[in-house]
Amino acid sequence: MKVNRSYVSSNNTYSVNIPQYIVIHNTDNFRAGADALTHAKAQFNGNLSTSVHYYTDDNDTVYQAAAHDHGCWHVGVNYGGRLFGTVSNKNSIGVEMCVQAGYDFNKAFANTVAFVRLLMEETGILADQVLQHYDVCAKNCPSQIRAKGMWEEFKRQIQRGGSGDNEGDSFNEKEYVQFIGSLPSDSYRVKVSIPDLHIRKGPGTNYGKQPGFTGIGIFTIVEESVGQGAVKWGLLKSYQKNRDGWISLDYATRI
Ligand SMILES: [Zn+2]
Structure with missing residues (x-):
């Protein structure tokens, strides 16, 4: 799994963010080609009305579109969510799974799990603080993961030592180790x-x-x-x- 950071910008962001939560979305954009790269470019070019930090899809490159110390516009509209206010655009990282026409749900799901595990290691955010957009705002999002009843499975796979460790085909263990290795050993x-x-x-x-x-x-x-x-x-x-x-x-x- 690679993380491409070429499209990081401050478009649609707040200048402050202290990440304590990771919020998972999916795009609901089923057009052909509406993949992670396309969305990252759209955010980079100022063509979106919202924003997130990362876009994932069924390919093995994740695109970052905003820096962690900038707050994205992804949990600002409340429909009655139980954690609205506790979780905000200024204390969370948004991850959006793309669902373009013909996409492979299982691959996109596995990639998103693998990436969120890396992000948890990098930020120190624990599984309990990884949430659905629904949990925060009561919006039906990530709609595709929810429709398939896969959110509990998502949570299970991101737990430390969970079965996600064995997802050999979707998870590059070597990169995982290198990623953690970039943390100073005394952190x-x-x-x-x-x-x-x-x-x-x-x-x-x-x-x-x-x-x-x-x-x-x-x-x-x-x-x-x-x-x-x-x-x-x-x-x-x-x-x-x-x-x-x-x-x-x-x-x-x-x-
Ligand atoms: Zn969402």
Whole structure:
């Protein structure tokens, strides 16, 4: 499985996103050729009214269309969903499975499972935080997975150690290992149990705050530092690039 990042843009995005959830969609665009590449290009070219971070289909290339630190427009309209507000466009990653004419559902499903497993490893997001668009907004989405009664199977296959490990034909184990290997070996996950933990631009209360809070959830820490106002500070993985997102580890429990 390859991830093509050529079509990443900030079209239809918010400039803030702190991913704690992965939300699964499917397109309902059954036209011929309406595959992952076509949708990624359409988002890149500004031709969509919504957006997601990733498009999958029945081929083995996934297309990324937005960066994780940008919020996409995929769970903003509520039809009475049980998790609307808890899950938002600013704390989630959207993954859209494409269902173009003649597509192979089983292959698209397996590819989406395999990709979401990689994404979970990269972000530290756990299976409980992988949701249907339906769970958030009560929209009938991902409609094709739901119509086939396959959502529970999807959840089963993304569980760590689940049978998805054995999907030899749809899952490249070597790439999986390389993907995890790109995480620094001293990174680890923490649970934050308070909703209003600030994110600082450096390791200390003497540094400015990033907008918003972490929210309650599981986060990956990639580096530790001493600093003012806490026993220890931890750098959040989603801020690793610019090293400007630190939380007080006094409020985080290592898991
Ligand atoms: Zn959807």
